[in-house]
Amino acid sequence: MTKPVNSRSRTGRWAGIAVAGAALVAVSAAALPASAATGGPGPVAVGAAPVDRTALAGLMTPDGVGSGTMVRITGPGVRLAGATGGLSQDPAASFRIGSITKVFTSTVVLQLVGEGRFTLDTPVRELLPGTLPASWAPITVRQLLSHTSGLRLPCVAPENPASPTPAAVIAALTDPKCPAAESPVTTQQYNGINYFLLGMVIEKATGRSYADEVQRRIARPLGLRHTYVPRPGDTSIPSPSLAAPVADDPWAWAEGGMISTAPELEHFLRSLLRGRLLAPAQQAELFRMPKLSEGVRDRFSTAGLLRAELEDGTVVWGKTGSKVPNANGLFGTRDGDRVLVFSYTVAARDPEVQRARAEALVEASF
Structure with a gap:
């Protein structure tokens, strides 16, 4: 996709996008669709690349990738929020966040590490006896968090x-007909x-449900007040919402089931x-990159x-997450000065097309 650029390069060199205090001043939004702009003219950024409003306008216009897009960008000197394509204009509209849920899960796990309940290098078999086969090489909490466990998908x-x-998910994973986890893990x-x-x-260590924690x-x-883990079987979504309730149970729990x-x-x-949310030692793990x-x-x-x-050279940290019919993203600079939230109604199911749209939205926002 070719897109306009501003005074700083926006072509994008990515480590990867997976598919899956001070008063804020409103960004000048002349280039955005009318439904995507809020507030009057103001400075676009302070000490940071300006938001590429022209690119955002194009990306938010309904097309064959997304039939409607919600974007929210905030930080010192920049505030932009709105939606196109019939999506709710209510800034507090709820939606299923998909795999962004994993960031909540990892935060709770790191809090438990900080409390001394277990360490990052504690084998999962010690915390969940009998859950993983004894014949498998030990898998640690750190490996689960960082996707270096070598686990495969259930067959x-x-x-x-x-x-x-x-x-039931883990029972399917460990079915004797399925291959064991990779060992040694190579990537x-x-x-x-x-x-x-x-x-x-989390539930074993605390004695409480994941949702409660x-x-x-x-x-x-x-x-x-509007962020929670739905109960199993709950297909509803609070109003106003970015998407209608789904017919099938969308529950994916600690892996991808939350609403926010x-x-x-x-x-x-x-x-x-x-x-x-985290003690300094665990905070450092947010940005520590595994060798693998x-x-x-x-x-x-x-x-x-x-x-x-x-x-x-700008580095951002966050997570994407898809839950039919929406594809979502949550990213911020390391200091938290600028944060982007987006969600669009998926029109093209091709993962590579969705990846490109997510990359373009992030590139235009930082």
Whole structure:
């Protein structure tokens, strides 16, 4: 895709995008679609690349990739929020965040590490006895978080595949007909199964449900009133929403099942990046890159944050997440000064097309 550029290069050099305080001044939005702009003219940025408003206008226009797009960008000297293509104009519209859920999961796990419940190098078999085969090489909490576990996808369908329990997912993974986890692990490989196991670790270590721990440790302390883990079988979504309720159970629990809003996701990521949720030792893991991530298209930190580098050298951290019918993204600079949240209604199912759209949205926003 060719897109206009501003005073700084926007062609994009990526480590990878996976598919999956101070007063804010409104950005000048003359180049945006009317429904995508809020506020009057103002400075585009302070000490950072300006938002590429022309590129955003093109990317938010309904087309064969996305039939409607919501974008929210905030930071010192920049504030932009809006939606196109019939999506709700309510800034607090709810949507299913998909795999962005994993950032909440890894945050809770790192909090438990900071409390001494276990370490990053504790084998999962010690925390969840009998869950993984004794014949497999030990897999640690660190390996689950960083997608370096060597786990493969289940080769058989789990029990009740439309809405499997975590235990059923792991039972399918460890079915004798399925291959064992890779050992030794040779590369970082993104796999949502890692986060089903981490959700089980959270519940075992705390004696409370994953949903309760997200509320107790993240949502309530940060005042996130519309961010939660739905119950199994709950296909509803609060109104206003960016998407209609789905017919099938969309539950994916600690791997990708949460509901939130753009303002609350922004607040969560900014708080995380600025150290409000983790002790210093665990905060460092947000940005520590495993050796096995070198040379990999989509590079994830120890804490499971996706690292993306723009052509001008700007590095952003975050996560994408898809949940039909939306594809979403949450990214911020390391200091949390600028944060982007986006969600678009998918018109093209091609993963490479979705990847390109996500990359373009991030490039235009930082």
